[in-house]
Amino acid sequence: MSDPLDLLQSFLGESLPASLPLTHPPTVISEPGSTPLSQILLKTTGSIPVYNLSTFSSPPPLSSLPLSSLKPSSIKGLTPTSSQIHRSDLSVFLPPSTISPLITHVSSRIVSRIFPKNSSWSSLSCQLAAYPENSTGYVEHCDVQGSCLNGDEGDDNNNNDESRILTIIYYLGYVNLTTLEVLDYSPSFGGELNVKSPDSSSSTTIKPSIGNLLTFNSLVSRHSVLPLNSTHGFHRLALTLWYSSPSPSFLKLNSKWYLSAPPLLADKYDDESIFIGIPSFNDDDIINTLKSIYLNATNSNRIYVGLVAQYDDWGKIYTEFESGYYNLKPFKKNIRILNHHPSLSTGPMNSRYLCQGLYRDETYYLSIDAHTRFRKGWDSYLIQDYKLVEGNSKTIITSYPVGWKLENEKVIVDCLDSTVLESMGITKREGTVRQKSNVINKQIKAPPLVAAGFYFVRGLGVKYPSNVHGVFFGEEEFLGIQYFKEGYAFWNTSVGVLFTKWERGAGRKVEEEMGEEERRGVEVCLRGGEEWRKEVGF
Ligand SMILES: O=C(O)CCC(=O)C(=O)O
Ligand SMILES: [Fe+2]
Structure with missing residues (x-):
């Protein structure tokens, strides 16, 4: 099993420092000549790549999940009965603290390092989603409302969606919601996730196999859940965690989202004074x-x-x-x-x-x-x-x-x-x-x-x-x-x-x-x- 910390380190492409302060002590602004603070933060936090797939093999026990609370999902402003079904799953938002050990691992060991300022549960939302057999999946979308370049409804249900920056999806397999029997993904079931490159010129298909842990940049990654076929009555089950940024409007600049520190972007305004x-x-x-x-x-x-x-x-x-x-x-x-x-x-x-x-x-x-x-x-x-x-x-x-x-x-x-x-x-x-x-x-x-x-x-x-x-x-x-x-x-x-x-x-x-x-x-x-x-x- 991959250690989540290693996993995130490989995701960020560099080592995380041994510790970062969780609160704000007085901060030294660099004097001319030394490394600017924004660059230091950027280096220790990194920017979020389009997506990354790993496996993580200590799933929460299914019995700990509130499967009986699953309700038909909707998209903000659109009802599930409108002519086009945008998403066909049942879902429930969960208090993040109830989803251990995944969140405990990811949050306390990783996310608190990335979000030194905002490491509390409030920067995290968590959804459990179940797609029934023969359902239409989830149309192509971005998890942040209005963020994708050609504009769409974004995701539903969560009022904080504008500040999402990192999506983590953990696949739990195909589950019989009554007996809790589990089957792993098989190509005949369908229900893969399709993730596009930011310019939509290419895409990758992710198998929702048990233990697959997909992380992607909530702002730039358009994705869709492909339709499901017959699955013997089993539901495709996944947990999604969204981490939110402390400064959404700023981080949205140029459709590049960064963890924690706003970067100095390429400045094109030399002709302005x-x-x-x-x-x-x-x-x-x-x-x-x-x-x-x-x-x-x-x-x-x-x-x-x-x-x-x-x-x-x-x-x-x-x-x-x-x-x-x-x-x-x-x-x-x-x-x-x-x-x-x-x-x-x-x-x-x-x-x-x-x-x-x-x-x-x-x-x-x-x-x-x-x-x-x-x-x-x-x-x-x-x-x-x-x-x-x-x-x-x-x-x-x-x-x-x-x-x-x-x-x-x-x-x-x-x-x-x-x-x-x-x-x-x-x-x-x-x-x-x-x-x-x-x-x-x-x-x-x-x-x-x-x-x-x-x-x-x-x-x-x-x-x-x-x-x-x-x-x-x-x-x-x-x-x-x-x-x-x-x-x-x-x-x-x-x-x-x-x-x-x-x-x-x-x-x-x-x-x-x-x-x-x-x-x-x-x-x-x-x-x-x-x-x-x-x-x-x-
Ligand atoms: O379950 C998945 O693979 C993706 C679900 C999704 O895109 C969402 O809930 O926003
Ligand atoms: Fe999504």
């Missing part, structure tokens, strides 16, 4: 931010920066910027700098207005803070995510970045998932919306707040007003309202793409430097000063 607007107020970290931008981009040539530099000692920063040490020289031609003395600064909204003035018709506008770190391949992720959700409507991608900190000179983040910005009600003090960010692991429509520290739009996006000064709270709502008014759809990223330093660093904030008088000005403005009202359109 990204402009990054960065206001910086005496923030020494700006050089590291620029370094992180350029050295982690898939294509640094298409990245332009507009920096509103508000420094008491810009000369010092500029010397660092110029020095070869930071490797920024090659990118100087792409960086536009507006020097704006800190004494003239009137807060972040005005600075971001100035940033927008440095934009020169690049394809996309990305707004960030001065103390940001980027995931390797961040530009590919952003463009891919954007194209995935853009459709025909105006679209903005925005997330509330996860924080980063330095430990032993390495950038540490708590989590590499995406986050979504949500509101928690109105604050008494400022009269503005209180926000929190929620970690999620898929790309979803986000609530209508826009994080100034991370949004990404086609073109310039909504223009900042020229005359809003001294506003430190309320920018998220301001942007949210403006983009909402303009009919934008709000989305977040599929993964954490960039990270912000939330703790106050060495750099001073303009807010701290403003006198009491001016600070009061801020509140007046927030509570409905005329300028603000006009600009926000309340």
Whole structure:
């Protein structure tokens, strides 16, 4: 008998590591020059081949299976009595924990290694199916609704079918449901499984022999159960396990599904450019931010920066910027700098207005803070995510970045998932919306707040007003309202793409430097000063 672990290793084409963490400890994002995290994950998890057949000879005892619960199957939206019978089996979905030892083996020893994040039973669904003799089988389909290139109904019964990535079918032979007598497959019975190549140019026939364990990529493998002949009243019996991905919409890109980590796909968008607007107020970290931008981009040539530099000692920063040490020289031609003395600064909204003035018709506008770190391949992720959700409507991608900190000179983040910005009600003090960010692991429509520290739009996006000064709270709502008014759809990223330093660093904030008088000005403005009202359109 094959050991399931060996089996999966051969399936993935490489050895699995001895152990992978089951939960998320703090993760180190690689600094330029080392192997990017996404590649490490991809290497340890692998991509899913079209199909693989092995045998596994410790079937669950038939008496442990709820054969009396089998009911005629149907396909979502179609009844079994419609003129075309799509599938002719009886089936039942089972609590996965009841199907041992197969699931115990496969899940605890294999799947938990592949899905370090999502190793609970919830990522698994399990179906027992019995095809009666002379039945028509199951028409050609994909196990994920709408995923196959020429589109079909997909599979039935299971609401989670969109997130399936790996199908495992274990054949139990031809069984008399009353006496539990078992016969092995014989060609005269029929009921083979036909699996097509992703482009449908070729196909393979799998025999449903006892112990055969078929694994295939749920997204790209179209397959059909061929009609059955006379089987002396025996039913063709099989168990199917589906494993689901934590990030379905992202993993669906290019019809390639991956286990766990979204890969950096081939990026075809070299002709598109990204402009990054960065206001910086005496923030020494700006050089590291620029370094992180350029050295982690898939294509640094298409990245332009507009920096509103508000420094008491810009000369010092500029010397660092110029020095070869930071490797920024090659990118100087792409960086536009507006020097704006800190004494003239009137807060972040005005600075971001100035940033927008440095934009020169690049394809996309990305707004960030001065103390940001980027995931390797961040530009590919952003463009891919954007194209995935853009459709025909105006679209903005925005997330509330996860924080980063330095430990032993390495950038540490708590989590590499995406986050979504949500509101928690109105604050008494400022009269503005209180926000929190929620970690999620898929790309979803986000609530209508826009994080100034991370949004990404086609073109310039909504223009900042020229005359809003001294506003430190309320920018998220301001942007949210403006983009909402303009009919934008709000989305977040599929993964954490960039990270912000939330703790106050060495750099001073303009807010701290403003006198009491001016600070009061801020509140007046927030509570409905005329300028603000006009600009926000309340
Ligand atoms: O039993 C089989 O061989 C395949 C069944 C199937 O394709 C399904 O239930 O989705
Ligand atoms: Fe199927």
